[in-house]
Amino acid sequence: MEMLSCNLNRDNEVPLYEQLYKFIKNEILEGRIPYGTKLPSKRKLAEFLKISQNTVETTYDQLVAEGYVEGIARKGYYVLTYEDLEYIQAAKRQQKSSMPKERLIRYDFHPSRIDTENFPFVKWRKYAKSFIDQEHQSLLLMGQSQGEYVLREEIANYLYQARGVHCTADDIVLGAGIEILLQQLILLLGPEVAYGVEDPGYHVISSILKNYPNEVCPIKVDDSGAQVGSLEQSKIDVVYVTPSHHFPYGSVLSANRRIKLLNWAASGENRFVIEDDYDSEFRYSGKSIPSLQSMDHSGKVIYLGTFSKSLIPSIRISYMVLPKGLMKRYQEELTFFQCSVSRIDQHILAQFMKQGDFEKHLNRMRKVYRRKMEKTVELLVPHQEKLKVVGDISGFHIVLEVNNTMSEKDLVEKAKNNDMRVYPLSAYAIEKQFHSQPRIILGFAGIPEAELEQAIKLLLESWNI
Amino acid sequence: MEMLSCNLNRDNEVPLYEQLYKFIKNEILEGRIPYGTKLPSKRKLAEFLKISQNTVETTYDQLVAEGYVEGIARKGYYVLTYEDLEYIQAAKRQQKSSMPKERLIRYDFHPSRIDTENFPFVKWRKYAKSFIDQEHQSLLLMGQSQGEYVLREEIANYLYQARGVHCTADDIVLGAGIEILLQQLILLLGPEVAYGVEDPGYHVISSILKNYPNEVCPIKVDDSGAQVGSLEQSKIDVVYVTPSHHFPYGSVLSANRRIKLLNWAASGENRFVIEDDYDSEFRYSGKSIPSLQSMDHSGKVIYLGTFSKSLIPSIRISYMVLPKGLMKRYQEELTFFQCSVSRIDQHILAQFMKQGDFEKHLNRMRKVYRRKMEKTVELLVPHQEKLKVVGDISGFHIVLEVNNTMSEKDLVEKAKNNDMRVYPLSAYAIEKQFHSQPRIILGFAGIPEAELEQAIKLLLESWNI
Numbered sequence: 001m002e003m004l005s006c007n008l009n010r011d012n013e014v015p016l017y018e019q020l021y022k023f024i025k026n027e028i029l030e031g032r033i034p035y036g037t038k039l040p041s042k043r044k045l046a047e048f049l050k051i052s053q054n055t056v057e058t059t060y061d062q063l064v065a066e067g068y069v070e071g072i073a074r075k076g077y078y079v080l081t082y083e084d085l086e087y088i089q090a091a092k093r094q095q096k097s098s099m100p101k102e103r104l105i106r107y108d109f110h111p112s113r114i115d116t117e118n119f120p121f122v123k124w125r126k127y128a129k130s131f132i133d134q135e136h137q138s139l140l141l142m143g144q145s146q147g148e149y150v151l152r153e154e155i156a157n158y159l160y161q162a163r164g165v166h167c168t169a170d171d172i173v174l175g176a177g178i179e180i181l182l183q184q185l186i187l188l189l190g191p192e193v194a195y196g197v198e199d200p201g202y203h204v205i206s207s208i209l210k211n212y213p214n215e216v217c218p219i220k221v222d223d224s225g226a227q228v229g230s231l232e233q234s235k236i237d238v239v240y241v242t243p244s245h246h247f248p249y250g251s252v253l254s255a256n257r258r259i260k261l262l263n264w265a266a267s268g269e270n271r272f273v274i275e276d277d278y279d280s281e282f283r284y285s286g287k288s289i290p291s292l293q294s295m296d297h298s299g300k301v302i303y304l305g306t307f308s309k310s311l312i313p314s315i316r317i318s319y320m321v322l323p324k325g326l327m328k329r330y331q332e333e334l335t336f337f338q339c340s341v342s343r344i345d346q347h348i349l350a351q352f353m354k355q356g357d358f359e360k361h362l363n364r365m366r367k368v369y370r371r372k373m374e375k376t377v378e379l380l381v382p383h384q385e386k387l388k389v390v391g392d393i394s395g396f397h398i399v400l401e402v403n404n405t406m407s408e409k410d411l412v413e414k415a416k417n418n419d420m421r422v423y424p425l426s427a428y429a430i431e432k433q434f435h436s437q438p439r440i441i442l443g444f445a446g447i448p449e450a451e452l453e454q455a456i457k458l459l460l461e462s463w464n465i
Numbered sequence: 466m467e468m469l470s471c472n473l474n475r476d477n478e479v480p481l482y483e484q485l486y487k488f489i490k491n492e493i494l495e496g497r498i499p500y501g502t503k504l505p506s507k508r509k510l511a512e513f514l515k516i517s518q519n520t521v522e523t524t525y526d527q528l529v530a531e532g533y534v535e536g537i538a539r540k541g542y543y544v545l546t547y548e549d550l551e552y553i554q555a556a557k558r559q560q561k562s563s564m565p566k567e568r569l570i571r572y573d574f575h576p577s578r579i580d581t582e583n584f585p586f587v588k589w590r591k592y593a594k595s596f597i598d599q600e601h602q603s604l605l606l607m608g609q610s611q612g613e614y615v616l617r618e619e620i621a622n623y624l625y626q627a628r629g630v631h632c633t634a635d636d637i638v639l640g641a642g643i644e645i646l647l648q649q650l651i652l653l654l655g656p657e658v659a660y661g662v663e664d665p666g667y668h669v670i671s672s673i674l675k676n677y678p679n680e681v682c683p684i685k686v687d688d689s690g691a692q693v694g695s696l697e698q699s700k701i702d703v704v705y706v707t708p709s710h711h712f713p714y715g716s717v718l719s720a721n722r723r724i725k726l727l728n729w730a731a732s733g734e735n736r737f738v739i740e741d742d743y744d745s746e747f748r749y750s751g752k753s754i755p756s757l758q759s760m761d762h763s764g765k766v767i768y769l770g771t772f773s774k775s776l777i778p779s780i781r782i783s784y785m786v787l788p789k790g791l792m793k794r795y796q797e798e799l800t801f802f803q804c805s806v807s808r809i810d811q812h813i814l815a816q817f818m819k820q821g822d823f824e825k826h827l828n829r830m831r832k833v834y835r836r837k838m839e840k841t842v843e844l845l846v847p848h849q850e851k852l853k854v855v856g857d858i859s860g861f862h863i864v865l866e867v868n869n870t871m872s873e874k875d876l877v878e879k880a881k882n883n884d885m886r887v888y889p890l891s892a893y894a895i896e897k898q899f900h901s902q903p904r905i906i907l908g909f910a911g912i913p914e915a916e917l918e919q920a921i922k923l924l925l926e927s928w929n930i
Contacts (some may be wrong), residue, residue, distance in 0.1 A: 161467055
């Protein structure tokens with residue numbers, strides 16, 4: 001124990017050494033200073049509490065006398081065991097008890113899980129090493145509030161090449177997760193605008209919006225994506241969509257609806273479309289789906305992207321591309337928000353992109369995920385009478401319609417009993433949905449390739465399929 | 466250029482090669498594909514756009530014929546210069562022009578700046594290296610939403626020892642900056658509560674609150690800290706204070722007011738005190754100031770802390786300690802917020818703390834900052850007739866009352882003309898303040914020790930002192 005903070009009262013009748021003694025004794029009894037702890041040295045504690053060393057000495061002597069503490073020559077004072085040790089240990093146990101103990105899950109089919117076996121640790125470590133260096137002292141201070149220019153420039157280049165997004169570094173804001181950026185967007189667009197969100201959809205969006213005064217209207221989704229046809233008749237101002245790969249259905253917003261959506265947005269000053277392009281890097285078949293932003297000529301699309309899928313989720317780097325008008329407002333009203341991403345991490349990523357390692361990583365991962373997806377589908381096809389794969393096949397998950405008389409709840413439960421986690425589609429719905437059949441979201445990306453076959457077989461077994 | 470994204474329309478009368486040709490030509494003319502860029506190989510582009518290689522070949526031939534592109538044998542196709550090159554370059558220049566060009570600032574006295582000369586790069590690199598490793602694959606996935614348990618445990622230990630804060634890992638939420646945590650708090654406490662904020666005070670708080678529906682009432686500050694005496698008569702529910710070292714004045718909240726504040730909070734169900742303990746690690750004289758949280762027995766204090774001062778601001782790690790009741794509500798309502806701090810960074814910091822390196826770093830930095838503070842004051846003392854140091858001396862800045870007939874604006878301007886930045890106290894005020902004298906905030910922490918004397922002298926010269 002380096003130091004001990006105690007609120008001593010000099011005006012109190014109780015002498016200082018006694019106040020300190022009572023305090024330490026109490027902390028030991030309550031288990032907050034655990035058995036075996038070395039107390040701060042007399043000199044250091046006296047200096048810290050601004051009291052004389054004699055006072056501390058008297059306190060420690062008293063504690064030694066009463067058997068709470070042991071003094072060891074040339075080593076210091078240690079908290080001792082005593083009759084009531086049981087009590088202390090119970091307190092300690094209680095204090096530690098909440099260390100998360102989760103049921104051991106063998107296979108987790110969560111759609112946000114990624115492959116961790118192919119992360120380029122060596123490259124990443126190399127770049128990390130070069131930025132955690134005396135030469136980069138200035139990176140210890142706060143950077144630009146939109147994020148480091150060098151990374152924003154790499155992202156702008158990447159978005160243009162991969163998604164046809166038209167933007168420069170100036171149009172980009174970085175943030176530690178889509179949730180962080182969305183909150184900034186909600187503040188930027190103001191409390192008056194009504195949001196339209198896909199239903200079912202990415203549930204975090206509606207969870208966040210629920211905490212703001214804004215009105216939220218669900219928009220139904222079908223095989224051609226969000227049903228945006230009746231927007232003109234609604235009071236919606238801002239639409240949140242996942243046009244390239246609807247989450248969780250997997251459908252693609254049709255060309256016809258894209259144009260409708262953009263025309264709708266273009267014809268109202270406060271109308272905007274938030275395009276969440278969360279996994280567009282990973283398409284395995286069919287032609288590539290252009291981004292809405294690349295089709296927009298009216299400055300109406302706010303483009304959201306993330307490295308959670310394309311790199312790793314735990315690095316917490318996401319970005320938004322704002323139309324010029326909104327960016328102006330952002331810079332006037334919101335730049336008191338410091339960039340929420342570690343500055344060194346931003347430079348590591350920028351270097352990783354600049355040197356072509358990101359592109360290489362994407363190419364490698366596209367193959368890995370395609371193999372996992374093909375394997376998954378291949379294992380499900382023989383059971384067509386009971387299983388149907390719904391939606392476009394891309395990204396990290398499929399939607400499975402299950403026809404074995406079990407409810408969504410049953411399916412989740414049965415999997416859990418076999419140490420697996422799958423997710424019911426209903427968890428992503430805002431309004432109650434009426435499907436003919438239960439639907440399960442099956443994220444295949446996070447299952448190790450060598451175990452995928454076993455995992456799927458185990459799952460089907462648990463469902464009696 | 467690795468890839469080129471283009472929205473081709475197969476139903477269009479215009480043949481695909483012509484659509485592609487027009488697209489690329491237009492991108493070159495607009496300067497979006499700059500001079501000298503290597504176009505994607507025919508094979509790759511064909512694969513990417515799901516068109517035949519012949520189509521790409523026809524397109525490239527056309528572009529070569531018209532002088533936009535040059536084909537180099539065994540190398541590929543490169544964008545060429547042409548008569549209108551000026552136009553392209555102008556577009557390129559425009560696109561890049563916003564790379565931030567700031568006036569060279571020799572000395573920046575911003576109060577948030579820290580010393581960067583003494584950061585333990587070697588240790589940090591060592592821990593970073595060990596976590597960016599195949600063995601830590603699981604750290605690539607998302608972690609616990611309150612932050613990594615191992616880091617929260619280290620923070621709980623540290624807070625108890627250094628600040629007497631009573632908490633366990635379970636009570637702590639980590640976030641990428643105080644702003645992020647504050648936004649979560651605002652959502653948690655709901656739109657009905659009215660906030661009291663120090664005036665002058667940490668301006669980011671009021672800037673954030675301004676964007677929420679909550680009412681905000683300023684609380685005046687004097688030499689004994691925030692004037693909390695009249696809270697009972699106000700409609701305030703939640704008070705934001707910096708009791709250990711008021712920002713920016715530097716005053717300490719008096720014992721009397723602390724008790725008043727805690728009693729006020731204890732007597733209303735929705736009343737809370739947000740204690741921002743932003744720089745309490747750095748006190749150089751007088752007795753240590755206990756945290757409000759350590760004096761609170763009613764679960765009414767929300768404790769905010771950060772590593773921005775004690776370590777580095779650009780790492781973006783802050784934390785809040787919630788009273789049990791609020792934590793319960795947090796876990797019920799807000800855990801859809803993923804932790805906004807990089808998981809690897811959390812583990813690096815936890816290891817840094819566990820191995821005692823954080824404590825060592827603090828001890829070293831306390832000496833460095835004390836020397837800087839003493840040097841600063843020593844250089845100002847001879848000019849007592851024109852300068853007065855206001856507030857308690859601790860932390861990273863002093864408040865300077867300047868009596869040389871210049872206004873705050875003049876003082877800032879004169880410093881700027883000599884390539885220095887100082888900050889007027891009025892920038893931190895909510896309501897208009899009436900000081901007898903202009904006051905300047907002088908952050909000394911970020912000036913290199915060897916240049917501090919020169920910096921202060923230069924500053925005084927620029928003020929004709």
